[in-house]
Amino acid sequence: MDKFYVTTPIYYVNDVPHIGHAYTTIAADILARHHRQLGEDVFFLTGTDEHGNPAARAAERRGVTPEQHVDEMVVKFRELAAAVDATNDFFIRTTDSQHVEVVQEFIQKLHDRGDIYLKSYSGLYCGSCEAFYSEKDLVEGKCPDHGIELELVEEENYFFRLSDYQDRLLDHFEAHPDFVIPATRQNEARSFITQGLEDISISRAALEWGIPVPWDPGQVVYVWVDALLNYLSGLRYAREEDQTARFWPADFHLMAKDILKFHAVIWPALLMAAGYELPRHLFVHGYLLMGGQKMSKTRGNVLDPFAVMDQYGVDAFRFYCFREVTFGQDGVVSLEGFESRYNSELANDLGNLVSRTVAMVGKYCDSSVPPPPRDGSSFTRSVDKLRETVVTSLGKADITGCLESVWQFVRRLNKHVEQSAPWVLAKEPERREELETVLYELVEGLRICAILLHPFIPATTVEIMRRLGYPPAFEELMIEKARWGRGAPGSPVVAGDPLFPRLD
Ligand code: MSP
16 A cells, blocks of 8 residues: 655744644645545654744743743644544654664764764754754844844854755755756755855754753754654654554645745755655745735734634635635735635535536435446546546645646536526426436536545545435545446435635
8 A cells, every 4th residue: 555644844832823734734624635535555743843043032921931832822822623623643843752762873873874964053043943044044134034033042062063064965866856846946955065065053052941861961953853853763662563664754744835945955865864764845935925924923913813713713724725715825814805715616616506506406306326427428528637637736745736727627517407407397298308418417517526625625525425415435536436427326316505705
């Protein structure tokens, strides 16, 4: 059986989660659900990054210990994963004792192999990025990402010989043109490397809130090294048995562009140093913007995902995020945009189609799905093509492209209703067969939509299947079932409330 391992970044717990965090988690969930539909063995990991400066400072501001702070904050992040209906197989915390062990073991190994050395260092540090910047990176003397003043940090730190990996990294990029997707991000990452890599500091002396360096407990491991290792450590202890051999290398690490360099340069070099295979793909998406700026805790322009989901429902929220903004690019989100798509696409295109179809089968066929036409259907080939498009596009994490192709099919079904006008056919008894064909096609088309849309709007599609008369079994939702004519004639349709009540 094929395997599929997908991850989200582990989120900082210096503040409550916002829509940006929900976004990446939903994307990973869409891929995880799709690969389960393909019959693969899936591992989906998300979690929280709990060490380092921002968390320690947030705790200080609140007058609690870092331990208390992270224990409280993690609750919200776990709730968010559950609220967006994420099917993560594990939720990792970098304060888990087993994670700490893996980090210490990993850097001890690098130290033993001579990849780590001690050096005095001074540099400009952004406490929010947890990264050093050189003068040339600054924007008006400030952090290019957070727009805040940097501190001059002078310490004796342990350094990782990143510069030794420059050629091997470039070779890897050369040999794997789709290592980083989209291609523009691959080029960006490559150019970080060709500009020349300097060794990086992988410990901090002045911080206490972190994982002690095993051979020098006066220092803690740099939070980014600690955090990146979650992708390996999670496999080690999520289940009773170590899952590394089963799932490593990761198939997709998802993230936004802010943390590309850590994932495309530092992480692969660390893995090479320790003798691990590299992840197959990094998918780098854009920012959800509010009022033209990246949503961020530091800027304070955040949208509360819990409030949005409370008001409009989880599936509507999942749908909107990937329909409105092309996955991989930046895009503006707003409540107005949300409401307009909700009404036109979820309430009208999909919800209404389900209600009408079920109502017509109820009225004209005694709620039992009519038999398929005897001489095949024009839908057979287009559904085969659509299914292949879905598999190919999600194979590249092209979530928005996939959704668009399924939506074209939803629209085609709506046109079919209008053009064939079953209510007219129903008045002419000699056209009974035509009527039954159309109703069969609508039910069959909706069944296929439900399968193909399942990763995006899971609860709604399960409900659509129920209304079309299918038992609540995952086998019904496997991709293999998205073939024209696999539906069961005679299945009993069930009416219900609108799936997406219109918003006024
Ligand atoms: N803790 C690090 C990641 C370590 S991974 C080994 C971190 N945490 S974070 O809380 O800042 O989360 C960053 C990630 O959250 C982004 O890479 C992205 O996946 C998601 N997003 C945060 N804000 C976002 C937007 N405004 N838009 C899209 N994604 C956003 O970095």
